[in-house]
Amino acid sequence: MYDVAIIGGGPAGVSAAVTLKSLHKNFIWFGKKALSEKIRKAELVRNYPGLPAVSGEELAKAFSAHIAEMGIEITEKTVTGVYMLGTHYAIACDKETFEAKSVILATGVEAVKPIVGELEFLGRGVSYCATCDGFLYKDKTIAVVCASKEFEHEAEYLADLAGKVYFVPVYKDANITRENVEIVRGFPTGVQGERKVSSLVFKDKEIAVDGVFFLKSAISPSALVPGLEMENGHVKVDRDCKTNLAGCFACGDCTGRPYQYAKASGEGNVSAHSAVAYLAGK
Amino acid sequence: MYDVAIIGGGPAGVSAAVTLKSLHKNFIWFGKKALSEKIRKAELVRNYPGLPAVSGEELAKAFSAHIAEMGIEITEKTVTGVYMLGTHYAIACDKETFEAKSVILATGVEAVKPIVGELEFLGRGVSYCATCDGFLYKDKTIAVVCASKEFEHEAEYLADLAGKVYFVPVYKDANITRENVEIVRGFPTGVQGERKVSSLVFKDKEIAVDGVFFLKSAISPSALVPGLEMENGHVKVDRDCKTNLAGCFACGDCTGRPYQYAKASGEGNVSAHSAVAYLAGK
Numbered sequence: 001m002y003d004v005a006i007i008g009g010g011p012a013g014v015s016a017a018v019t020l021k022s023l024h025k026n027f028i029w030f031g032k033k034a035l036s037e038k039i040r041k042a043e044l045v046r047n048y049p050g051l052p053a054v055s056g057e058e059l060a061k062a063f064s065a066h067i068a069e070m071g072i073e074i075t076e077k078t079v080t081g082v083y084m085l086g087t088h089y090a091i092a093c094d095k096e097t098f099e100a101k102s103v104i105l106a107t108g109v110e111a112v113k114p115i116v117g118e119l120e121f122l123g124r125g126v127s128y129c130a131t132c133d134g135f136l137y138k139d140k141t142i143a144v145v146c147a148s149k150e151f152e153h154e155a156e157y158l159a160d161l162a163g164k165v166y167f168v169p170v171y172k173d174a175n176i177t178r179e180n181v182e183i184v185r186g187f188p189t190g191v192q193g194e195r196k197v198s199s200l201v202f203k204d205k206e207i208a209v210d211g212v213f214f215l216k217s218a219i220s221p222s223a224l225v226p227g228l229e230m231e232n233g234h235v236k237v238d239r240d241c242k243t244n245l246a247g248c249f250a251c252g253d254c255t256g257r258p259y260q261y262a263k264a265s266g267e268g269n270v271s272a273h274s275a276v277a278y279l280a281g282k
Numbered sequence: 283m284y285d286v287a288i289i290g291g292g293p294a295g296v297s298a299a300v301t302l303k304s305l306h307k308n309f310i311w312f313g314k315k316a317l318s319e320k321i322r323k324a325e326l327v328r329n330y331p332g333l334p335a336v337s338g339e340e341l342a343k344a345f346s347a348h349i350a351e352m353g354i355e356i357t358e359k360t361v362t363g364v365y366m367l368g369t370h371y372a373i374a375c376d377k378e379t380f381e382a383k384s385v386i387l388a389t390g391v392e393a394v395k396p397i398v399g400e401l402e403f404l405g406r407g408v409s410y411c412a413t414c415d416g417f418l419y420k421d422k423t424i425a426v427v428c429a430s431k432e433f434e435h436e437a438e439y440l441a442d443l444a445g446k447v448y449f450v451p452v453y454k455d456a457n458i459t460r461e462n463v464e465i466v467r468g469f470p471t472g473v474q475g476e477r478k479v480s481s482l483v484f485k486d487k488e489i490a491v492d493g494v495f496f497l498k499s500a501i502s503p504s505a506l507v508p509g510l511e512m513e514n515g516h517v518k519v520d521r522d523c524k525t526n527l528a529g530c531f532a533c534g535d536c537t538g539r540p541y542q543y544a545k546a547s548g549e550g551n552v553s554a555h556s557a558v559a560y561l562a563g564k
Contacts, residue, residue: 066334262550263551266551
């Protein structure tokens with residue numbers, strides 16, 4: 001059982017991690033070794049105090065060096081669910097589950113806006129986890145909305161189970177070679193159904209399916225953590241970065257504007273301190 | 283008239299300044315070119331993301347280099363009062379007054395706790411400004427509680443006006459050579475009086491005076507800004523770093539724990555964005 005699980009590898013996650021490490025806490029950190037793609041894409045950051053006029057690539061390098069210097073490890077797994085179990089949290093990653101006494105959400109803002117019906121039908125035909133739920137769709141017809149090339153192997157895993165897969169890549173150069181896969185172009189706008197999902201809707205068409213998988217690295221926090229209170233599309237937190245769930249903290253872009261490195265880093269620090277105070281009070 | 287006045291040169295002030303500069307705002311920044319003394323005194327900072335295991339001196343150097351690189355100027359004046367004048371703020375520094383549409387308080391935490399009676403008698407025998415109020419005590423008896431050697435010249439200025447000065451240095455190696463100055467050792471615990479100040483109180487003695495000057499670089503925000511709402515000894519702010527006064531924002535240690543560089547830097551950034559939003563809405 002970890003003291004803390006940090007979810008997300010942007011500046012907020014980095015700040016929480018280096019602070020927990022400096023406080024000698026036992027934590028697990030889910031993210032990518034390449035850190036946040038959004039950092040790397042930034043052209044020029046002028047207002048991160050202490051690192052004047054850095055490119056996103058340089059800032060990411062500085063963060064990576066910091067993490068390496070402290071001997072902090074990043075667990076490269078996509079978290080698909082965070083469940084409060086009374087006294088602690090279960091963190092689901094594909095087929096594995098980890099346990100932690102507290103959780104720091106630093107999931108960023110990219111996926112904050114799910115499409116219409118996505119959250120409503122979560123667990124009733126909508127899934128974020130191929131390896132968890134794939135077997136439910138054996139020989140059935142599914143749609144797989146894929147955010148990036150890195151999830152293509154999960155789509156192939158689903159194709160080996162399902163009868164028919166409509167593959168919807170929202171990036172260029174998709175490459176899936178299973179016979180039962182049909183590539184669909186366009187951006188889906190919603191998920192429809194009655195008790196369960198019955199179709200994936202586009203601007204100009206509707207595809208009848210039994211289920212829809214959304215494969216993406218950042219899942220909306222409200223989908224990730226059942227019961228988490230949101231406000232205007234962001235995780236609702238107080239000045240201590242506390243959410244409505246005891247022991248669950250949030251920081252960085254997922255808590256709202258300004259979407260800035262310094263703000264994210266500051267909240268990561270506050271979240272780490274709040275988690276430590278929470279653990280001390282348990 | 284400036285868009286923004288930043289008061290304080292710690293990490294919160296630095297972060298607000300570099301952000302306002304990157305947003306091309308017209309601001310004045312009150313602080314010290316040496317930045318915060320507290321930063322320089324830090325032995326080792328391990329959790330400021332991007333600058334692993336830096337000494338306080340190195341962190342201050344990185345901040346100074348950043349400020350220089352952006353061509354930002356620091357105005358080395360001690361602010362003794364911030365007054366909301368309906369549509370804008372007046373910022374008093376010794377004999378000068380500056381005007382700004384909004385204010386960012388980044389005054390740190392060192393002087394957050396005034397002694398008993400200090401705030402109560404402010405303007406009724408207690409003053410923070412030798413050059414503003416000295417003439418009120420011509421030929422009278424005053425006490426001068428001095429926080430640092432750098433204010434000794436102000437004490438000498440007061441000695442030239444007053445009849446008798448009890449000089450109370452709260453540092454070592456005080457050196458005042460006016461004939462009407464008596465050096466008093468010990469830490470004052472309170473200011474007493476009825477309508478006006480009548481004495482400065484110590485643990486073991488009480489000195490009858492007509493007025494008390496507190497010469498220090500960081501004045502409690504509630505003394506600095508009349509009407510500012512405090513909570514548990516800190517400036518009360520919301521998640522946008524807004525105080526109870528329109529156009530007045532606060533960040534860093536003066537808003538509360540954790541007293542951390544990353545947290546201060548994050549709030550400086552948020553304050554700058556909130557000030558810009560406030561100016562846009564005016």
